[in-house]
Amino acid sequence: MEPLTWAEILGRMFWQFMPVWIALIVLFAVSAAFKRKLGLYGKLYDSPIGLIGFGLVMFWVFTGIFGAMDLIITHDPLAQVSGMKNKVPGTPMRGAEDGEYMYYLLGGDNLARDVFSRMVDGAWVVVQIAPLATLFAFMVGITLGLPAGYYGGKLDTLLSFLANLILAFPVILLFYLLVTPEIVATGVPNYMATVLFVFPIIFVGVLLNSRYYTQPKFRTPLLIGVLGVMIWVYLSLISEVGSKVHVLPGILDLFDIPGGILVVFVSVVFVNSPTVFRIVRGLAMDIKTRDYVAAAQTRGEGPWYIMLWEILPNARGPLIVDFCLRIGYTTILLGTLGFFGLGLPPESPDWGSTINEGRKLLSIYLHPALPPALALLSLVLGLNLLADGLREESLKD
Amino acid sequence: MILTALCLTFIVFFMTNLYPNLEKLAKTQGNFRMSDEAVESYLENNGYLQPVYLKYAQWLGVAPGWEREVENGWRGRCARGTVTREELDAAPTFCGILQGDWGYSTVFKDEVGTLVATRLGLTGKLMFFVLLLMVPMALIVGVLAGMKEGSKTDRTLSTFSIATTATPEYVSGVIFIAVFASSAVGLKWFKGTATAAMEDANFENFFLPVLTIALYGMGYIARMTRASMTEVMTAQYIRTARLKGVSFPNIVLKHALRNALIAPFTVIMLQFPWLLNGVVIVETLFNYKGFGWLLVQAAGNNDIELLLAVSVVSVIVVLVTQLISDIGYVFLNPRIRIS
Numbered sequence: 001m002e003p004l005t006w007a008e009i010l011g012r013m014f015w016q017f018m019p020v021w022i023a024l025i026v027l028f029a030v031s032a033a034f035k036r037k038l039g040l041y042g043k044l045y046d047s048p049i050g051l052i053g054f055g056l057v058m059f060w061v062f063t064g065i066f067g068a069m070d071l072i073i074t075h076d077p078l079a080q081v082s083g084m085k086n087k088v089p090g091t092p093m094r095g096a097e098d099g100e101y102m103y104y105l106l107g108g109d110n111l112a113r114d115v116f117s118r119m120v121d122g123a124w125v126v127v128q129i130a131p132l133a134t135l136f137a138f139m140v141g142i143t144l145g146l147p148a149g150y151y152g153g154k155l156d157t158l159l160s161f162l163a164n165l166i167l168a169f170p171v172i173l174l175f176y177l178l179v180t181p182e183i184v185a186t187g188v189p190n191y192m193a194t195v196l197f198v199f200p201i202i203f204v205g206v207l208l209n210s211r212y213y214t215q216p217k218f219r220t221p222l223l224i225g226v227l228g229v230m231i232w233v234y235l236s237l238i239s240e241v242g243s244k245v246h247v248l249p250g251i252l253d254l255f256d257i258p259g260g261i262l263v264v265f266v267s268v269v270f271v272n273s274p275t276v277f278r279i280v281r282g283l284a285m286d287i288k289t290r291d292y293v294a295a296a297q298t299r300g301e302g303p304w305y306i307m308l309w310e311i312l313p314n315a316r317g318p319l320i321v322d323f324c325l326r327i328g329y330t331t332i333l334l335g336t337l338g339f340f341g342l343g344l345p346p347e348s349p350d351w352g353s354t355i356n357e358g359r360k361l362l363s364i365y366l367h368p369a370l371p372p373a374l375a376l377l378s379l380v381l382g383l384n385l386l387a388d389g390l391r392e393e394s395l396k397d
Numbered sequence: 398m399i400l401t402a403l404c405l406t407f408i409v410f411f412m413t414n415l416y417p418n419l420e421k422l423a424k425t426q427g428n429f430r431m432s433d434e435a436v437e438s439y440l441e442n443n444g445y446l447q448p449v450y451l452k453y454a455q456w457l458g459v460a461p462g463w464e465r466e467v468e469n470g471w472r473g474r475c476a477r478g479t480v481t482r483e484e485l486d487a488a489p490t491f492c493g494i495l496q497g498d499w500g501y502s503t504v505f506k507d508e509v510g511t512l513v514a515t516r517l518g519l520t521g522k523l524m525f526f527v528l529l530l531m532v533p534m535a536l537i538v539g540v541l542a543g544m545k546e547g548s549k550t551d552r553t554l555s556t557f558s559i560a561t562t563a564t565p566e567y568v569s570g571v572i573f574i575a576v577f578a579s580s581a582v583g584l585k586w587f588k589g590t591a592t593a594a595m596e597d598a599n600f601e602n603f604f605l606p607v608l609t610i611a612l613y614g615m616g617y618i619a620r621m622t623r624a625s626m627t628e629v630m631t632a633q634y635i636r637t638a639r640l641k642g643v644s645f646p647n648i649v650l651k652h653a654l655r656n657a658l659i660a661p662f663t664v665i666m667l668q669f670p671w672l673l674n675g676v677v678i679v680e681t682l683f684n685y686k687g688f689g690w691l692l693v694q695a696a697g698n699n700d701i702e703l704l705l706a707v708s709v710v711s712v713i714v715v716l717v718t719q720l721i722s723d724i725g726y727v728f729l730n731p732r733i734r735i736s
Contacts, residue, residue: 049556165404168715170670172677172689173708176696177409182417332565339567339678340693352567359571359682366575373568381563388559 004090004103013105013116019071020062027058040320043393050389056382060375063120064127073117074101077349085112086365109354109368110361118349119371125350126379129261130330133268134323137330140199140269141276143206146307148277149284160281163274171271172336178267179342189263194238196269201230210305237262264343268333272326279322283315290314317394321387328383335376351376398716402709409708410453413701419445422699426503442472456500456705458493494709500702504694509706513691517710520676520687523606527672531611531618532665538615539622539661544649546627555623561616566678570609574682577605590684606683610675614668618661625660629653659729666722670715 004012014021035042044050066072075081089107106115148156166174178189205227212219287293288311296306337343338352346353351372358369412418422445423436431439440446444463447455454460471481492498499509542554561569577587588602629635630653638648677689684690688707695703 161401165401168401168405168670168712169708170673170677170692170711170715172674173409173692173696173704173711176693177412180418180696182421182699183412183415185417186415188412188415328563335565335567336678340681355567355571359567359574362571362574363579366579369571370575373571377564377568377572380565381560384559384563385556388555 003088003092004105006090009090009103009105012103016072016074016105016116017063019066020059023062023066024055024058028055040390040394043396044386044389047389047393049385050393053382053385053387053389056378057386060123060379060382061127064123064125067120068124073114073120074103074105075114075117077113077117077121078347079114080112081108081114082112086110086361086368087112088365089115089367106371107365107367109357110365115354115368115371118354119351119375121349122351122354122372123375123379125344125348126331126334126376129265129268129334130327133265134272134327134330136196136200136265136269137272137276137326138319138323139203140196140273142280142312143199143203144273145277145280146284146311147303149281150288150303150307150311152285156281159277163277166270166274171333172340174271175267175337175340175342178270179263179337184263189266190238192270193262193266196266196273197234197237201227201234204230206304207308210302210308213302213305260344260348264334264337267337267343268330271333272330276322276326279318280315283318284311287311287314321391321394324383324387324390328380328387331376331380331383398720401716402712405712406705406709407453409705410456410701411449413699413704414445414449414452418699422503422701425698444472454493456493456702458491458495458498460493461490494706499706502695502700502703504698504700504703509703512703513688513706513710516686516688516691519685520680520689523603523610523676523680523685523687524672526603526607527610527614530607531615534611535615535618535665536622536658536661539619540626540649540654540657542619543623543626543630543657546630551623555620558616558619558623561612562620563616564613566609566613566675567682569612570605570679570682573605573609606679606685609679609682610672613675614672618664618668621664622657622661626653626657629657632656659726662729663722663726666718666725669718670711673711673714 031038031042032045035045044054063072085108087104087108089105091104091107092102104114104116106119109115109118144159148159177183178192183189205223208223208226209219212222284307292314293306293310296310301310334350335352335355338348338350338354339356341353341356344350344353354372355369355376358365358372362369419440420436423439424431426439437446444452447463451460455463489496499513501507502509502512505512538554538558542551542558545551564572573587578585586601587605590602635648635652638652639645643652673689676687677692679685680687680689681693688710691703692707692711694700695707
């Protein structure tokens with residue numbers, strides 16, 4: 001069989017991405033139709049830059065999801081096919097059987113795996129970890145930053161000192177200290193996970209409690225239900241059979257986080273939360289001088305009600321924009337981890353590891369390193385553009 | 398500030414002195430099939446099994462260095478290798494960073510002090526060129542974009558600076574190598590490695606690493622410059638100047654620029670810690686054996702004293718730049734300086 005020309009490769013790739021295109025078109029059509037009712041998200045459709053960014057982000061989100069559902073990838077991202085080592089894009093697969101995809105669309109890497117499938121699968125790693133890690137970092141940052149900004153004083157001094165301490169570390173040094181197999185063996189990341197993952201529970205608990213404090217009949221069952229589920233998820237998150245933190249018996253353990261992912265997750269949350277803390281603290285200090293906060297204080301509301309239901313909603317604009325930017329930054333951090341071969345297992349298809357593998361042969365073979373590099377670039381660019389569009393739109397009113 | 402530095406070094410010290418890390422150190426120094434007893438005795442003979450606080454105090458130089466008798470002589474913190482009793486007595490009792498002794502690198506078999514100094518010199522060269530390229534470029538882009546908010550130049554340059562902030566060094570570096578240095582396709586204008594640039598740097602082998610670091614930092618500074626420039630351009634005194642009939646280039650250069658550059662100065666200073674990050678990536682990517690490369694080597698091999706020295710240096714860089722940016726801000730901003 002003849003190798004494919006570039007036009008054919010692009011055409012076939014376009015065809016492989018068909019579920020993504022369909023999902024994108026449906027999403028845009030529905031959102032555009034109802035954009036007047038969708039608040040800030042709907043307004044995004046008025047800003048071309050934000051729209052382009054949103055499109056890029058959703059493209060990779062759908063790619064990740066459909067890739068995990070086996071709709072896009074052409075080959076097993078871990079399978080090595082003999083004779084396909086370092087082959088250029090569009091090489092037909094040697095000895096392809098019926099039902100198998102006939103070509104390596106973007107060529108093979110130095111272990112004869114399909115670059116295209118690995119790139120698509122790498123999107124899933126990012127889509128899984130980056131938003132969730134950012135969300136956790138925000139929970140930690142908000143739970144600590146609001147009281148620091150609202151009360152000030154010694155609490156603020158202490159927490160700011162800790163945040164500055166973490167920020168003064170070069171990120172890579174921190175990663176090297178946290179994410180080596182030796183440190184994992186001591187269980188330090190597991191203990192850190194135990195501490196960091198408590199914050200979402202505290203956050204939700206305090207959030208609901210301060211809201212429904214006056215209606216104990218409704219509050220108590222609600223809190224028991226929500227916190228019960230969250231604590232169960234929390235325990236099954238942190239406890240892992242065979243690691244240092246092992247609380248739940250195996251049967252009750254809902255899911256195990258595959259090797260390395262928990263460590264990567266924890267370190268990314270750890271690196272991000274001090275910055276979020278500083279932003280939230282600054283916003284809280286600014287907003288606590290407003291009249292509506294004084295009004296709530298006069299009404300006799302508790303401090304946590306004021307923080308979570310008066311200050312936080314009014315700080316949401318900058319926080320949403322920063323959330324988008326921070327997902328991008330988290331994606332870059334994940335790539336950095338992969339680039340230095342830390343955390344994730346070496347055969348993992350995430351973009352950082354793939355770039356790291358590909359760069360070693362970069363002067364001879366370009367195709368293994370370039371697709372993940374461009375993928376990462378376009379996703380982060382999309383997130384930045386989206387944040388820019390959101391900022392512009394939220395400043396308009 | 399000193400408290401921060403102490404806390405940070407203690408954290409690094411604690412993490413590197415956890416037992417699995419020590420075990421790895423022993424195995425890389427000896428051989429990988431060492432038995433547990435061999436590891437134990439190696440660590441014992443090299444003073445690694447003392448309590449962490451004691452070791453930390455010795456490293457600081459506030460506690461006397463350890464001494465220990467082994468089969469064929471004496472070993473001690475202040476002596477290198479196995480020596481006789483007299484030699485050990487001749488060595489100073491205290492040897493920590495307070496006495497200017499940074500310790501001995503187990504990977505490079507060399508004094509940490511000289512090692513860090515040479516590597517830092519190489520990285521200093523890299524950083525100098527990065528700043529030389531980055532700062533003027535960022536300021537020009539920012540000022541041009543901020544001159545007329547919403548114009549076509551503004552849109553293009555803003556998108557450009559967003560794109561550069563969205564491109565981490567390992568992505569832009571790979572793309573640059575692919576486009577400019579690859580021997581298969583590409584333009585072959587530059588070299589894909591900067592190893593030769595350590596002795597004599599020229600445009601061909603040094604431009605790509607410099608550009609890679611500069612681009613990532615540039616976008617952020619440019620956006621800050623643009624923001625402060627647009628703010629200044631809407632100020633009353635600029636309108637007065639325009640109404641008086643001062644020409645547009647004159648307004649920008651003589652009236653607006655000075656005030657618009659206060660904010661970016663702080664940002665440039667605070668970029669240093671980020672640049673340090675970029676330096677590590679770029680030095681690994683281009684195989685330029687500087688400070689970042691040293692960090693990777695030290696961390697990868699759990700070279701405790703080298704890693705500590707590296708982290709002390711980088712923490713000092715971070716704290717000093719914060720200090721400079723505070724002082725510089727006061728100095729540049731007349732409103733604060735006079736009051």
